[in-house]
Amino acid sequence: MARQLSRIEQGFGHTYDCKLCGGKVEQDNVKSYQAIRTLPKQKSLEHEIPNLENTRTGLIRIGTFSSSRVHSIGKLPGLYLVHRRCAQMIRHAAGCTKPRVSLLTLISILSPTAPVDSSNFKPLSNLDGDLFATIFDPCPTIITQQIGNDVSFRKLLHNLPPELLSLILPSCQAEHALAITVGLPEVYFNQVIRDDIARQRITVGIQATRLLHDQSHDEVYAEKNVKLSANMTAVFVSLGGEIYLQDIRERSSCGKPSKHYKDFSLDTGPQLLALQVDHLGIRNIAFGLGKDKKPQWLRDENRLVNIFVDRAATGSFASIRIVSDPIKIRMIDIAVPDRSNHPHPRPLMPYHRGIWVPYSVQTTRKPYLQVEGYFEPSYVEFSTCKSVYLSYRYYGGICGIFNESGEGREEVPLGNRREMRTVRLIGLYSHAIPGGELSFIQIRTDDGSFLPLLPDVSPYEVIDKQEHIKVKGVWWGATSYQFYFNVVY
Numbered sequence: 027m028a029r030q031l032s033r034i035e036q037g038f039g040h041t042y043d044c045k046l047c048g049g050k051v052e053q054d055n056v057k058s059y060q061a062i063r064t065l066p067k068q069k070s071l072e073h074e075i076p077n078l079e080n081t082r083t084g085l086i087r088i089g090t091f092s093s094s095r096v097h098s099i100g101k102l103p104g105l106y107l108v109h110r111r112c113a114q115m116i117r118h119a120a121g122c123t124k125p126r127v128s129l130l131t132l133i134s135i136l137s138p139t140a141p142v143d144s145s146n147f148k149p150l151s152n153l154d155g156d157l158f159a160t161i162f163d164p165c166p167t168i169i170t171q172q173i174g175n176d177v178s179f180r181k182l183l184h185n186l187p188p189e190l191l192s193l194i195l196p197s198c199q200a201e202h203a204l205a206i207t208v209g210l211p212e213v214y215f216n217q218v219i220r221d222d223i224a225r226q227r228i229t230v231g232i233q234a235t236r237l238l239h240d241q242s243h244d245e246v247y248a249e250k251n252v253k254l255s256a257n258m259t260a261v262f263v264s265l266g267g268e269i270y271l272q273d274i275r276e277r278s279s280c281g282k283p284s285k286h287y288k289d290f291s292l293d294t295g296p297q298l299l300a301l302q303v304d305h306l307g308i309r310n311i312a313f314g315l316g317k318d319k320k321p322q323w324l325r326d327e328n329r330l331v332n333i334f335v336d337r338a339a340t341g342s343f344a345s346i347r348i349v350s351d352p353i354k355i356r357m358i359d360i361a362v363p364d365r366s367n368h369p370h371p372r373p374l375m376p377y378h379r380g381i382w383v384p385y386s387v388q389t390t391r392k393p394y395l396q397v398e399g400y401f402e403p404s405y406v407e408f409s410t411c412k413s414v415y416l417s418y419r420y421y422g423g424i425c426g427i428f429n430e431s432g433e434g435r436e437e438v439p440l441g442n443r444r445e446m447r448t449v450r451l452i453g454l455y456s457h458a459i460p461g462g463e464l465s466f467i468q469i470r471t472d473d474g475s476f477l478p479l480l481p482d483v484s485p486y487e488v489i490d491k492q493e494h495i496k497v498k499g500v501w502w503g504a505t506s507y508q509f510y511f512n513v514v515y
C-alpha cells in the first residue's frame with residue numbers, strides 16, 4: 027500500500043510563481059490569482075480573493091490566513107499560488123464543471139522535480155485557453171475565429187509534407203504553433219507541447235484531470251516498497267507529449283494488455299538501477315547493462331539525456347522504493363534499510379562520466395522534501411589536475427569546488443601525480459548557522475596529508491563522515507543554503 031508523504035513541517039511563506047504553469051504571479055493584481063493550503067484536508071481558500079497587505083514583504087491575507095514572501099528554510103510553504111486563468115483553463119478544457127481532482131492534486135502532478143529550462147517561457151493567454159478547449163473538446167465543432175479566419179492558410183500548412191511542418195512548428199510562437207496543430211494528428215500537438223514548459227504543464231493538468239476524475243487518488247506524494255520478482259510489469263502513461271512511468275508491479279494474470287504495459291523479467295536480483303528523468307517524471311528505467319555497457323532501457327527512447335544511476339553496495343538488490351505523485355512515479359530508490367532516510371536531491375549525469383555515489387554527503391537529518399528531486403551537478407576531476415580551488419560561505423563550509431582559480435577561491439595543491447585520490451567528506455550541523463548545515467572536503471595530496479585543514483569542529487555536531495579511496499573526481503551542486511556533493515569512481 028502506498029503511504030502518503032507529508033513528512034516535512036508546514037511553514038507560513040509562499041512564492042510568487044504559479045504552481046500550475048510555472049509563470050510569475052503579479053502580486054498587485056490580486057484578482058488574477060488564488061491561493062490554496064499546501065497539505066490535504068486544510069481549509070479551502072479557493073473562492074477567497076487575496077488581500078495584499080504589504081507590497082514590500084508580499085504579505086497577503088486570505089480568509090483568516092496570513093502569509094508573506096519570507097522563506098522558511100527546509101519547510102513546506104504555507105500557501106501555493108496559482109493563476110485563476112490557469113486553473114480555469116485546465117478545468118474548462120478537461121470538461122469538468124464539478125471538479126473531483128483538487129488543485130493540490132494538480133500541483134503535486136505539475137511541480138518540477140528536475141531542472142527546467144525556462145528561458146523560453148511565454149505566459150499563457152486567453153487564446154491558449156480557447157485552443158486547449160478546442161483541442162480537448164470531445165465533440166469538435168467548427169474551429170472558431172479566435173485562431174484565425176484564414177482557413178486557406180491553415181489548409182496549406184496541413185498539406186505540407188510532415189518533415190517541413192516539423193521544421194516550421196518549433197520556429198513559431200507557442201500559441202501559434204499550437205493553433206496550427208488543431209485538427210492535425212496528435213503527433214504534431216505532442217511535438218509542440220513537449221518543447222514548451224508552460225503549455226506542457228497545462229496539458230498534463232488537463233489530461234490528468236480527465237484520467238483521475240473517476241478514480242480514487244492521493245493529493246500529494248505517496249511512497250511504497252515493491253519487491254522485485256521474475257515477472258514484473260512496468261506501466262506507462264502518456265501525458266503532455268511524453269511517456270512517463272506510472273507504476274511498477276508484479277505481473278498479474280488479469281492485467282489488460284496495452285501498449286502502455288511493458289512486461290519484464292528479473293531472473294536474478296538486479297545490480298543496477300538507471301533512470302531517464304525529466305522535470306515531470308521518469309521517462310525510462312533500466313535494471314542492467316547490455317553488452318555495449320549501456321543501460322538496457324525498458325522502452326525505446328533514444329533522446330540523449332543525463333541519467334540517474336544507482337548501484338547496490340552489496341551486489342544485487344531485491345526491492346525498490348517508489349515515490350509517486352497522484353498519477354506518475356517521481357523517484358525510485360534501491361530499497362535497503364540503511365538508505366531509508368537519505369537526503370535528496372540526486373545527480374543527473376552522463377553515463378560515461380564514471381560511477382558515482384548517488385547520495386550526497388549527509389548534512390541534515392531532515393527527511394527529503396516533497397517536491398525536490400534531481401539536479402544537474404558540476405563535476406571536477408581530481409585525477410587530471412594539480413590543484414583544486416574551493417570557495418566558502420561567510421559562515422564556513424564549502425559552496426563550490428573548481429579546477430580553475432577565481433575570486434575568493436582557496437587553492438589546494440595536490441601535487442604532480444595525476445592519479446585517483448582518497449577523499450574525505452564531512453557533514454556538520456549547528457543551530458547557530460543559516461540552514462543549520464556545513465560541509466567540508468579533504469583530499470589526500472602527494473605527500474600523504476589531507477588538505478585543506480579542517481576548522482575546529484567542536485562547536486558542531488558531526489552527522490556524516492565518509493572516506494572514499496581511488497576517487498576520480500567529485501560532483502557538486504549548491505542552493506542558497508545547501509551544498510550537495512559526492513565522489514565519482
Ligand SMILES: [Zn+2]
Pocket residue numbers: 044045046047048049108109112
Ligand atoms: Zn499559471
